[in-house]
């Protein structure tokens with residue numbers, strides 16, 4: 470497909486700057502069956518190809534920027550980027566989606582819940598108390614009870630919170646007290662890494678962060694503190710609030726520069742995809758472009774770091790597990806085999822293949838809060854596929870997916886629980902330690 474010859478109706482906007490990506494689409498439709506919204510809603514306008522046409526028509530001025538129907542189709546996109554993996558022409562769909570949302574943002578307001586969440590995640594003074602309150606509420610077990618008795622729409626956020634609690638500790642009698650989180654000084658020999666704390670990971674999945682630090686240490690990495698980190702900015706970028714995303718990116722770049730590590734270890738796929746995007750996000754900022762490039766070059770999914778050294782074998786963990794790769798690991802980062810290498814380091818772990826593992830679970834940041842019907846429709850087949858495995862645990866390396874799957878399983882009465890792959894490896898190391 471050749472570039473549009475019509476004059477640009479939206480000059481000097483993020484969408485106009487990204488328009489070369491639109492030109493790459495040849496309208497072949499190979500992406501359609503990969504798209505969860507198209508598969509579930511069966512509307513071409515809710516497919517990648519259809520949305521790309523809408524973006525082109527916005528640029529050509531054939532559709533007004535504040536057209537509510539176009540806004541709805543763009544909002545309904547999960548941003549899972551499965552269409553990028555399927556596309557033979559290399560259309561940078563994720564970049565185009567964010568550019569479109571950023572271009573639309575000044576002419577229409579986000580839903581109230583989205584505005585509240587983005588405001589909270591952009592400010593430490595709001596975020597820390599909110600996550601502390603969530604932890605206290607979770608400890609009361611009230612969310613678990615409400616998740617079972619409230620109507621579905623109200624129950625789901627409580628089910629998400631309840632499902633963020635540690636599960637392996639209760640099942641295996643293994644706990645996180647056996648070693649403090651190592652914040653060792655880098656030696657001359659060891660490879661130094663700083664852990665991206667993440668806001669939800671730090672606030673609700675501290676047990677996974679602790680496990681990640683222990684696992685890195687077992688595998689020969691020195692874990693160095695990188696204080697003063699903030700939210701990675703992924704939620705803001707996905708919503709089109711690129712200025713907030715850039716401000717958060719600058720703060721994190723400065724924090725990681727101070728730690729002076731070789732790698733940044735990231736155990737949240739959504740955050741990992743975002744940090745790997747910092748170079749692109751700040752490419753036009755002369756003061757930050759090079760600094761962003763250097764931080765992006767150091768960012769690694771935790772499974773990449775472990776697979777690179779061939780993860781140390783743990784002790785036997787005779788569990789049935791299935792792996793659901795997060796879209797931002799599989800499609801956005803193209804990290805495919807490494808999480809399986811992590812699980813392969815666990816003797817006697819039975820890893821059952823998951824049908825349609827490359828399909829989104831419907832979490833997509835705060836999508837499940839603002840598009841609950843479509844999110845439910847996307848989650849339902851995922852839960853059916855998980856049930857077919859008869860697995861005791863689902864392993865997934867992203868907090869949003871862990872809570873979405875966990876909430877769906879909890880609400881459906883399933884006894885299957887969701888854990889991070891690193892928790893399994895950590896438990897396996899604990900087993901080895903116990904038996905030696």
Ligand code: SF4
Nearest residue numbers: 494495497498500556
């Ligand atoms: S697969 Fe790629 S080129 Fe084909 S329609 Fe989809 S986005 Fe366009």
Ligand code: SF4
Nearest residue numbers: 504546547549550552
């Ligand atoms: S990002 Fe996901 S939901 Fe959006 S068009 Fe691509 S495949 Fe469909």
